[in-house]
Amino acid sequence: MKSATAFAPATVANVAVGFDILGFAIESVGDIVTVSxxxxxxxxxxxxxxxxxxxxxxxxxxxxxxxxxxxxxxxxEDLRLDFGFEVVLRKGIALGSGMGGSAASAVGxxxxxxxLLEAPLAREDLLKYALLGEQAASGASHPDNIAPCLLGGxxxxxxxxxxxxxxxxxxxxxxxxxxxxxxxVDTRNARSILKxxxxxxxxxxxxxxxxxxxxxxxxxxxxxxxxxxxxFLIEPQRAPLVPGFxxxxxxxxxxxxxxxxxxxxxxxxxALVTSEPEAxxxxxxxxxxxxxxxxxxxxxxxxxxxxxxxxxxxxxx
Amino acid sequence: MKSATAFAPATVANVAVGFDILGFAIESVGDIVTVSxxxxxxxxxxxxxxxxxxxxxxxxxxxxxxxxxxxxxxxxEDLRLDFGFEVVLRKGIALGSGMGGSAASAVGxxxxxxxLLEAPLAREDLLKYALLGEQAASGASHPDNIAPCLLGGxxxxxxxxxxxxxxxxxxxxxxxxxxxxxxxVDTRNARSILKxxxxxxxxxxxxxxxxxxxxxxxxxxxxxxxxxxxxFLIEPQRAPLVPGFxxxxxxxxxxxxxxxxxxxxxxxxxALVTSEPEAxxxxxxxxxxxxxxxxxxxxxxxxxxxxxxxxxxxxxx
Numbered sequence: 001m002k003s004a005t006a007f008a009p010a011t012v013a014n015v016a017v018g019f020d021i022l023g024f025a026i027e028s029v030g031d032i033v034t035v036s037x038x039x040x041x042x043x044x045x046x047x048x049x050x051x052x053x054x055x056x057x058x059x060x061x062x063x064x065x066x067x068x069x070x071x072x073x074x075x076x077e078d079l080r081l082d083f084g085f086e087v088v089l090r091k092g093i094a095l096g097s098g099m100g101g102s103a104a105s106a107v108g109x110x111x112x113x114x115x116l117l118e119a120p121l122a123r124e125d126l127l128k129y130a131l132l133g134e135q136a137a138s139g140a141s142h143p144d145n146i147a148p149c150l151l152g153g154x155x156x157x158x159x160x161x162x163x164x165x166x167x168x169x170x171x172x173x174x175x176x177x178x179x180x181x182x183x184x185v186d187t188r189n190a191r192s193i194l195k196x197x198x199x200x201x202x203x204x205x206x207x208x209x210x211x212x213x214x215x216x217x218x219x220x221x222x223x224x225x226x227x228x229x230x231x232f233l234i235e236p237q238r239a240p241l242v243p244g245f246x247x248x249x250x251x252x253x254x255x256x257x258x259x260x261x262x263x264x265x266x267x268x269x270x271a272l273v274t275s276e277p278e279a280x281x282x283x284x285x286x287x288x289x290x291x292x293x294x295x296x297x298x299x300x301x302x303x304x305x306x307x308x309x310x311x312x313x314x315x316x317x
Numbered sequence: 318m319k320s321a322t323a324f325a326p327a328t329v330a331n332v333a334v335g336f337d338i339l340g341f342a343i344e345s346v347g348d349i350v351t352v353s354x355x356x357x358x359x360x361x362x363x364x365x366x367x368x369x370x371x372x373x374x375x376x377x378x379x380x381x382x383x384x385x386x387x388x389x390x391x392x393x394e395d396l397r398l399d400f401g402f403e404v405v406l407r408k409g410i411a412l413g414s415g416m417g418g419s420a421a422s423a424v425g426x427x428x429x430x431x432x433l434l435e436a437p438l439a440r441e442d443l444l445k446y447a448l449l450g451e452q453a454a455s456g457a458s459h460p461d462n463i464a465p466c467l468l469g470g471x472x473x474x475x476x477x478x479x480x481x482x483x484x485x486x487x488x489x490x491x492x493x494x495x496x497x498x499x500x501x502v503d504t505r506n507a508r509s510i511l512k513x514x515x516x517x518x519x520x521x522x523x524x525x526x527x528x529x530x531x532x533x534x535x536x537x538x539x540x541x542x543x544x545x546x547x548x549f550l551i552e553p554q555r556a557p558l559v560p561g562f563x564x565x566x567x568x569x570x571x572x573x574x575x576x577x578x579x580x581x582x583x584x585x586x587x588a589l590v591t592s593e594p595e596a597x598x599x600x601x602x603x604x605x606x607x608x609x610x611x612x613x614x615x616x617x618x619x620x621x622x623x624x625x626x627x628x629x630x631x632x633x634x
Contacts, residue, residue: 020521021528158529164544166532197514203550204337206520207527211338212475214528215483218535227481233520 001086003036004115005314008108009306010093011100012176012270013144015154016231016261017210023100023144023264024154025306026176031101032090032313033068033108037083037116043072045087058095059105059137063087067102067137068109071129075113085113094299097180098190098264103145104310106133111150111310123150123309127163140191145264152309154217168217170305171225173274177252177282180268181242181290182297190265194237202232222258222274229259229272242267244293251285260286276302318403320353321432322631325425326623327410328417329493329587330461332471333548333578334527340417340461340581341471342623343493348418349407349630350385350425354400354433360389362404375412376422376454380404384419384454385426388446392430402430411616414497415507415581420462421627423450428467428627440467440626444480457508462581469626471534485534487622488542490591494569494599497585498559498607499614507582511554519549539575539591546576546589559584561610568602577603593619 009030013023038044043063063069068089076085087109093101110126110133127143127150135141143163148155153167198206212228215221239245242262252260252271256278260271271286273279279302290298326347330340355361360380380386385406393402404426410418427443427450444460444467452458460480465472470484515523529545532538556562559579569577569588573595577588588603590596596619607615 018524018528019517021525156525156528156532158525158532158541158545164529164541166529166536166541168532194517197516198520199514200336200511200550203515203520203523207335207524208338208473208475210524211335211473211527211531212481212483214531215473215475215485215535218532219483224475224481224483228475233517 001036001038002116003034003316004112004312005032005034006108006112006310007032007313008104008111008149008310010178011103011145011148012178013100013142013264014231014234014262016229016235016259017206017213018144018156019234020142020144021157022154023148024176025148025152025309026178026301026303027306028301028303030092031104031108032092033105033112034088035109035112035116036086038086040084041082042084043069043076043087044084045069045089047088049088049090059089065136066105067133068105070136071106071110071133072113074132075110075129079117094180094182098262098266098268099178099180100145100149100264102137103130103134103149105137106130107146107149107310109133111312115312115315124163126150127160131160148309150309152307154305156214168214169220170217171220171222174305175273175276175279176303176305177257177271177273177279177286178263178268178301178303179248179283179286179290180299181295182299183243183267183295190238190241194234198233205232226258229261231261235261238262238266242269243295244290247293248286248289251289252282255281255285257282318353318355318633319433320351320633321429321629322349322351323425323429323627324349324630325421325428325466325627327495328420328462328465329495330417330459330581331548331551331579333546333552333576334523334530335461335473336551337459337461338474339471340465341493342465342469342626343495343618343620344623345618345620347409348421348425349409350422350429351405352426352429352433353403355403357401358399359401360386360393360404361401362386362406364405366405366407376406376408382453383422384450385422387453388423388427388450389430391449392427392446396434411497411499415579415583415585416495416497417462417466417581419454420447420451420466422454423447424463424466424627426450428629432629432632441480443467444477448477465626467626469624471622473531485531486537487534488537488539491622492590492593492596493620493622494574494588494590494596494603495580495585495618495620496565496600496603496607497616498612499616500560500584500612507555507558511551515550522549543575546578548578552578555579555583559586560612561607564610565603565606568606569599572598572602574599
C-alpha cells in the first residue's frame, strides 16, 4: 500500500504582536501523520496515537470531524480522485495546548497525501484545505498556525482568499523557548472571552509594536524586536487562563528574553532569546516560576524557528 | 544678525494603513521658516506670510501659541541659551489641509534654529520639541507628520518617548499624487468624529494591511503594497468630510494607483503611483472627479517621497 508520513511542527501563533495573522513553527515537536492510498474511494482515520503507540482519547475517529482528515475529504472531491486515503495520526502536540495541534494534524495529513499524488499541489494551495481541518477542530478558521506549519519561518498572513503571505527573515541567533503547563485550555473558550472591540489608542500602540517587530526582522535589529514584542490587546485578557502567567513572563524577561507571551490561545507560553545558554536560563527561570505558582508539570522545548514547515519523513511505495 | 532658513516639507500622515504612526514627506511644497538670533533672550514670531510676501490670517503671532515657536521656547529653556530667536514663517502649506502644516512650521523653526547653535542637537532629538508645536496647533501630539517632516522617507514611529522610528525603504519608482481641495477641515473636529473603539476583526484586517505594506516596502514588492494599501478604520469615518471622496478615490484606482486615501485628517487626498505618466493620469482623473462633485478649486502636486526631510536653504552669518 503506497503511503507517506509527514512531520508537521508545533507552531506559536499571534507571537504577541500579530493576533490571528502571525505565527512561527518550531523544530522539536509536532504531529506525525501517515497517509496511505486505498482502493476504497473514501477518507478514513483508523488510529490516533499519543507518541508512537499509546492510544489517545480526544480527537474523533470520524473523518468528517477530525482535523487530519476534513481537508482531505475536500481535496479528494476537488481533484476528483478515484482512490481513497487512510490516515494514522500520531499526536506529538498535546490537545488544547496552544501549540497548533489541530493545525499540525491538518497540515500533516495534507502534506503526506499531497506527496502521493501524481501531480502534487503547491504548498500554498494546501492552505485552504488545512483551514477546513482547523475549522472542524477549533470552531474557527485562522491561518496563524496553519501558515507557518505549512510553510515554515515567521509567517505573516496578509490574506487567506487569495492566500498571500510574507515569510519574515528570522535573525539567525533567535531561539524560541516553549513552555507547556499541562493544563488544558479550550480554544473556543479562550476565544470567546476576548472583547469584541479594542480601543483606538490600543490599536495604535499594537500597530506600532507589529510594525517594529516586522521591521526588526527585516533589518536584523534585535533591539527593535525586543522593544516591540508586546501584546497590549490579547495577552491581558487571556493571562488569567494561565496560572502564574505574570511571574513566569517576568522570570523570562529577567533572564534576558526579548519577549514572552502566550502561544496561541495558551496555556503554552513562548519566549524568544538569542543564544543557547540564555535559552537554558530562561527555561529554568520559567520552570521555577511555574513551580512557585503551584504548576509542577510543565514541558519545555528549545528550538530555532523551523524554516521549512511540515516535511515528509517516510515514504513507502 | 545671524540667521538660517529651513524648508520643511508637507507630509502625508496615516498613509491608509498606519493611523498615527506612519507618514511620508513630499518634495514640492512646504513651509519656509527663517530664524534669526537676537540679543533679546526670548522667542518672538514677527511675521506670518502666505508664500513669499502676502500676510496671512490664521496662525497666531504669539510665540507661545504658534507651532513654529512653541518648541523653540522649550528648546531655549532646556539648553539654557542666553540669546533669543526671532521667527518669520512663510506658509506654503494651507491651514487645515491635512498636509502637515503645523508639523512643518514646528520642524522648520527647530531645524533652522538648531543649525544656528554651536552644538546642534541630532535631528531625532528635535522631535520632542516639534511635538510641542504640533500639540499647540492641533490640540493633540502625534508623530506621524513630525517624524517624516524631520527625517524624510516613509517613517514608521515605534515610540515617541524614547523616540524610536524606522525609515522604510521606498521602492524607487513610487510617486505620490497629492490633491488638496480648498475646503478647510478642522483637525480637532476630524479627530473628534473618530469612534473610540475599533472591532477586533477590523483591527486584525488593518494589522494585516500594515504588515503587508511594511513588508512590501522592505521587499520592494509593488504588488504587495497595492494589495495592502487599505484603511478599514479611519477612512470610512472621515470620508464624509471630503466632498466626492468615493468618486475621486475610485478615479485614482481606475487609472492604476496603488492606493488612495485621505492625507492625515484631510481634506487633502493622496494616491501612490509608479510612474510620471501614471501620476499625470491619476491627477487628471482625480481632478475630473472632484469637478463632477462640485469641487472646482483643487491644488495638485506630484512628488517622489522626500528622502531627507526638512533642510536648510539659506544661511546668513
